[in-house]
Amino acid sequence: MSTRTYNQSCSLAIALDLIGERWTWLILRALLTGPKRYGELVEQLPGIGTNLLAERLKSLCSNGIARRSGSGRQSAYELTAAGEQLRPVTHGLICWGRQFWDKAGNGPVPDRGVPPISKPEWDMLAIEAAFRPERSDGVQAIMQFTLSGFTFHLVIKNQECRAVTGPCVAADVCITSDSATLIALGRRETSVVNEEDKVRLKIEGDRQVFNLLFELFE
Amino acid sequence: MSTRTYNQSCSLAIALDLIGERWTWLILRALLTGPKRYGELVEQLPGIGTNLLAERLKSLCSNGIARRSGSGRQSAYELTAAGEQLRPVTHGLICWGRQFWDKAGNGPVPDRGVPPISKPEWDMLAIEAAFRPERSDGVQAIMQFTLSGFTFHLVIKNQECRAVTGPCVAADVCITSDSATLIALGRRETSVVNEEDKVRLKIEGDRQVFNLLFELFE
DNA sequence: CTGCATCCGCCTCGATACTG
């Protein structure tokens, strides 16, 4: 409960006092895709101690970065405006981290032998981060993804891209696949036809909109 | 030496495995203002254990984020291209952290009673982060700062702003002050005349260039 | 059943002392 601090008059040190401790930024990753209940957070943060999660949430709330929404039965945690402002920074960090992936999805510091964990929820922010607004002038589209059974959709509008949990009836195209296949496609290590043949990729709807994936994202 | 890892196939988690541990980002803060020797790093990171610094540096080097430059007598640590790419992300985090300052320079998680530490070196990145490139079209200038005895200069060119340690003979304006005064000026809590009267601010050279501080920075 | 609080073993951290 002592909450170690750098105690420096420096914006960076203060920011790190607030969100620099272990797990905190990953909690924000989860909250950046919408409000989450305590149990959902536990699920999206494999290995976190439940006590630690509770403490981090308390700290985020008392510092005005998150808050509790709803009440009793439906209570959940959501970001405040200050928390929401971390979205572009998080995108930047995600873009930076991409270069350290190897083909197997490992970082340079893998657990000995243990294969890395993967959750389709994490791809939501990764896709948002890969969006290049400067290429999207005048583009408006909704793309729905179902990756390994998890469904979300991307709203592209006003040179912004936002990932939202759940399906969307107004989607221009629905893509059913998994994150590994999408990554391989993005890296041009395979082709759309090939992946459709192998049933790792299904495209329903406007294939022109699907092709935006290659034009607007990197 | 076990280097705990999140072990997730997620760019953000991988990035945090690399630079998310305690002190690491503050080491990068120091290296983002130029190569530093071991002793200089210790000096700019009050409270870090020397063993921890050594371990972090080893880890940064082995992951291709920093490297040793020079040799033997003159050896120092500097960022690689991958490390340098963290500059905009760090600027973003600094901008985000600014809102949590109180008037006294404390963050929301201050050490009980202990006044926060301040080093003019930290202001270099803070000023860089406050630079708004979109306002600087066609502007080219060099501003030299001496804050609490520490001198650096700002090179503004091509809609970019870069802080460099040490003086610059080609500076358009030389500013002698301290960071608290500059912050108060930026917040419009005081005026240039007032601070010059009280000898907390000295401006030598082109005052027009000095005024760029209010136009190009926030 | 969800949302935490408590407890405990271990590992990281922080400070100091020491060495090439």
Add this chain to the structure above:
DNA sequence: CAGTATCGAGGCGGATGCAG
């Protein structure tokens, strides 16, 4: 000057307990 060695304190991870 540039680290390495050591050791106590505390944060972290996992299991369990408990209240609404």
